[in-house]
Amino acid sequence: MNTRLLSRLLAEFLGTGLLVTVVVGSGIAASRLSHDTGLQLLENSIATALGLAVLILLFGPVSGAHFNPVVSLVDWIVGRSARNGLTLAEAGAYILAQVVGAIGGALLANAMFELPTHVATTERVTAGTLIGEVVATAGLIMLILALARSGRSAAAAPAIGAYIGAAYWFTSSTSFANPAVTIGRIFSDSFAGIAPASVLPFIAAQLVGAAIGVGLTLALFRSEKVLAEAAADVVIPQTTDR
Template identity: 65%
Template sequence: MLRLNPGRRLLAEFLGTALLVCIVVGSGIAAQQLSPGDIGLQLLENSTATVFGLGVLILLFGPVSGAHFNPAVSMADWLAGRRRGAGLTTGALAGYVVAQVLGGVAGSVLADIMFDRAAIQISTHHRATTGHLVGEVVATAGLIAVIFGLARTARAALSAAAVAAYIGAAYWFTSSTSFANPAVTLGRMFSDTFAGIAPASVPAFIIAQLIGAAIGLTLIGLVYPATGPEPHHSQLKGALHE
C-alpha cells in the first residue's frame, strides 16, 4: 500500500473523514426533525446511521489509505512504528492529519447544506464537563485498543465490523457519546445541531482523546507485546467517528 500514489491516500482520508462527519451530522439533523423532543430516540437514530456508515467507509477506503479517518489513529500508527521502521512516516502523518481535519470540516458543511441550513455555523452545544472528558478518554482508549489489538493478532480483516460495533456501543456507554476523534470533533464544531460541539469545548475534548489514544496504545503493548515488525498501517482499518 505504501507504493500507492500519496495523493490517492490523502484523498481517501479526506473523503472518508468528510463522509463520516456528514453521516454523523446529517443523521443528527434528521433525527431532530423526525423525533423532536425525544433525545433517546434521536441518539438511537444517530448512532445507527453512524455504525452502518462507518463500517462501509472502512471497507471502501481501507485498501487505499488504511481508513484511519482519525488523527488519533494516525498518530498511534506513527508512534507504534517508530522503533520498527513501519507505520506512517512523519511526512505521511502530517498529510493524513491535514486531510482528516479538512475532511471533517467539509463533511459538516455538506450536511448543513443538504438540510437547507446555513453552510457555516458555529455550534453552541457546550460539552466539556469532567464526566464528558473522562468519557472521551475511555472512548478513544477503547477505539485504539480495538484497532491495534486486531492488527497485532492478525485479525485486521474484522476491523470494519469491530470498529463500527465498538463506536455504536460507545455512543451509549460513554457520557460524551464517543467522539473519539479530533478531526470529527473539529468538524462538528461547524454545525449548530444535535451533533455539534461548541468551540470552547473542543480543546479539552481533543486533549482527552489524545490521552485516551496513548492509554489505549500502552494497554495493547502490555496485553499483546509485539514480537515482530509492527503491522503495516494498511491493516489498521480503523477510524473514528463520532
C-alpha cells in the same frame, strides 16, 4: 508528493468528510423526525456505526481508513521501529486531510438539509464527558491495535463500527474519539454540534485516551516489536503499494 500518497490523502479526505456528513446529517434528520432525545441518539448512533463500517470497507484498501488523527499518530508511533507505519510527514499530511475533510463534511450536511452554517453552541465539557472521551478513545485504539496484532484486521470494519455505535451509549460524551470529527462538528449548530470552547479539552482527552490505549495494548500483548510490525495493518491493510 507522489501520486500514491495523493491517492491516500484523497481517501482520507473523502472518508473523514463523509464520516462527518453521516454523523451530522443523521443528527439533523433524527432531530427533525423524532422528539425524544433517546430516540434521536439511537438513530444517530445506528447511522454512524453503519456508515463508518461502509467507509472503512470503501477507502481502507487505499489509505488504511484512519479517518482519525489519533489513529494516524498511533500508526506513526508504533510503526517507527519496524519502519512500516506512516512516516511523520505522512502522518502530518493524513491529519491535515482528515481535518479539512471533516470541516467539508459538516458543511455538506448543512447544505443537504438547507441549514445555514453557524458555529455550534452546544457546550459539552464536564469532568464526566472528558473521562468518557478518554475511555472511548482508549478503547478504540486498543481495538484497532489488537485486531492488527492478531492478524484480524479484515474484521476492522464491522468491529470498529460496532464499537463506536456502542460507545455512543456507554460513554457520557457519546464517543467523539476523533479530533478531526470534533473539529468538523464545530461547523453545525445541530444535534451533533460542539461549541468551540469544548473542542480543545475534548482533543486533549482523546490524546490521553490514545496514549492509554497504546500502553494497555503493549501490556496485554507484551511485545513492542510485534506490535510495531502490525502498524502496516492499521486500520486495515492497504492492497496497493505504499
